[in-house]
Amino acid sequence: MASHEAYEGLTEHTARRAMLAACGSAGLPSRPDTELLRLGENALFALPEAGVVVRVARSTGMADKVAKELAVARWLAEYDVPCVHPTDVPQPIEADGRLVTFWTYVPDSSPLASITTLATLLRDLHALPDPAFPLPTLDPFPVMRRRLAAALGIRREDVRFLAEACATAEHDFRALVASSPRHPVHGDAHRGNVLMDGDRPMLIDYEAAAMGPRAWDLVPTAIAVDRFGLPPADYADFVRAYGADVTQWHGYPVLRATRELGMTTWLMQSAQSGPAAEEFAVRMESLREGDRERRWHTL
Structure with a gap:
């Protein structure tokens, strides 16, 4: 069929x-x-x-x-x-x-997992030995290209800008990954992918799991300070719980640029009208202007 x-x-x-x-x-x-x-x-x-x-x-x-x-x-x-x-x-x-x-099925009636809970789960994940089965090398760009190729109801100049930005970011990203130690990573590590079963946190959604720099899993929380209003004190708690600050790593700007393109192309899929279209316009303007502190909003 x-x-x-x-x-x-x-x-x-x-x-x-x-x-x-x-x-x-x-x-x-x-x-x-x-x-x-x-x-x-x-x-x-x-x-x-x-x-x-x-x-x-x-x-x-x-x-x-x-x-x-x-x-x-x-x-x-x-x-x-x-x-x-x-x-x-x-x-x-x-x-x-x-x-x-x-x-x-786990009923999730609890508040969003805490920053330190996410950090602890990632610390434990990153301490595991490599699995016996193969994991692909971290590569978020095929998904982005698929989204761009299938874009509907999005201005042509926006699709073109994102395609060119992805091409530039991909070159830098591949060079960084090739020169960095690779370990198992979750691939999409944010608090929305921690399910609370009462007081017990559970890491979910393994679609993006791969072999890559552990820093990739730390970038979403670091970005959240500038983009989504995470208090700097909360980020400091995350750093203490995990044991490292990804923003101090030389590869952070490259990983951040890649992650932000991924978040924007994800939103693009539903940005034909309404709040998603408004937020997509905000993200596009900030990316075009190179504004790394423009506030974004979760939808």
Whole structure:
């Protein structure tokens, strides 16, 4: 069957269609009004009555990435790093041109994880030995190029600027990674990827896991001081808990530029109108002007 991805992006409607089909194949209960937890690079649906979260990837072309996520979760569990486990359902399941996986459901009714909690989880992750299975070298640029190639409803000059900025950043990024020690990294380490099970924090979302500079996992929190209003005192707590300040590393400017392009191209996917379009305009203006202190906003 031809993939719907060629014609339809990952929207709530298309993700829900794949979720329902996959649950039917797996014998799991689901309803058309099943709760959508998150819609980003993947869509997550909650089946609390079955104790399952259903994760819908964008397409069947992400098979290697999906297999990596499952392997990383099992590796973290082996070393008792708190994480969400895949369920015993045979997986992944191909449904409606997408790959679907199933994870243990953890109700998240707690506040956002603290800065020091994230730092401690990253410190523990970075202390692990390399896994027995291969991880790819850290490379965020293919995802950015895919987003730019699929951009709809975005001004042509904005897409062109981002493409040129990515080309420049990619050259510097690859040179830095090639000259730096490589270790397992989470790849998308921010507090939104820490799930609180009561008082117990759990590191989630292993899609971007790779081998690269450990500094990559520290950059999002450092950026948050300038871009998202994180108090400098909170960042100091993060540094103390982790044991290093990434802003003092010579490679920080390169990693920051790359991360900011990634955040902007991610937002671009939903920036056709409304608050996302307004925030995208703010980010584009700051990038064009080289303004590293312009405040951005989470959506």
